[in-house]
């Protein structure tokens with residue numbers, strides 16, 4: 001059973017604080033030193049922001065500049081998203097593929113291959129998928145050949161949102177010699193597609209190979225997808241580390257949005273929107289960050305501290321949620337009683353799913369756990385057929401296809417993305433009407449901080 005690591009992607013506003021050596025009541029506003037509010041053991045930085053962001057003129061490595069300790073894990077992303085975007089626009093990026101490799105080798109404990117994600121724009125066309133694969137293979141070959149730092153783990157990358165596309169990608173990249181996998185299935189918040197990426201590699205026997213030491217899920221950390229990743233990891237030997245990264249906590253710096261623990265629900269707002277919750281006198285949180293804030297006006301002020309403190313509090317909530325799930329997934333054989341939808345008492349064995357239901361998790365997340373169980377017993381192909389209603393349409397007719405996420409399927413007539421969306425919206429709406437869920441409107445996330453630009 002492997003535990004999952006949540007990796008905060010370092011936001012530029014944090015770098016900006018750190019380079020100026022700002023402190024708040026003696027704390028260094030980091031999350032990995034003795035002077036920090038709390039110490040987390042892992043962080044991510046994208047090569048693109050490492051080279052072009054705050055502190056680009058500083059001497060020495062990026063890691064040294066921010067004082068990231070040797071005994072903690074520094075995870076880097078390759079800047080593939082940005083390189084591909086520049087290339088499509090016909091612009092020149094100041095980072096060449098070899099620069100990405102060298103920058104990662106200088107800084108990282110775990111690095112990622114330079115993949116050109118096939119789902120860059122809103123419309124993912126098949127010809128773009130092919131182009132991305134061809135370009136990625138060139139980069140992977142370069143990384144394999146030119147690599148010098150073998151202390152650093154370097155991950156292979158899997159893309160594809162249908163079984164057929166995954167097959168095409170996997171066959172082309174599987175023989176490269178790397179140390180594990182990163183999966184880039186999109187949309188990153190879709191629990192089913194993440195489960196499918198996991199099951200694909202599982203079925204190919206990748207997790208039985210000694211060479212596979214790490215499995216990473218790109219750019220995702222939402223309440224509704226983390227349980228799926230935690231559940232998937234619980235099926236693996238603990239010698240394989242499993243992780244996911246996200247910059248969503250940074251919403252504190254951009255919008256002053258303050259997350260409450262995930263099982264409570266709606267957010268609080270500070271700054272311009274503080275009037276919505278101005279009656280509160282104390283922060284409803286005892287985390288190490290909030291414990292140092294006795295005056296709420298700090299969070300409403302114009303200084304950089306307001307957003308950074310809220311962001312660090314938000315990050316702590318993600319860490320907390322991740323840790324809770326990592327433990328709960330271990331308790332899943334004990335039988336207990338629970339009420340079913342008709343109010344009858346039934347015996348339930350799966351403690352993990354029962355917990356998720358109580359914190360109002362999406363229907364799709366629960367289905368993704370059944371999907372993993374079923375696929376392990378009956379195979380991925382059969383599972384895809386059984387759970388097709390919850391998956392991105394799988395029938396890939398290249399002649400008809402408009403794009404990966406939305407096309408007219410004359411074969412089934414029932415599995416278009418629109419129909420699925422309506423189905424799940426109805427399920428969630430029903431829960432809201434029945435008072436089981438408090439509706440939370442998604443706010444816009446900070447732009448351009450992680451690999452999806454979201």
Ligand SMILES: [Zn+2]
Nearest residue numbers: 285287290313
């Ligand atoms: Zn807090």
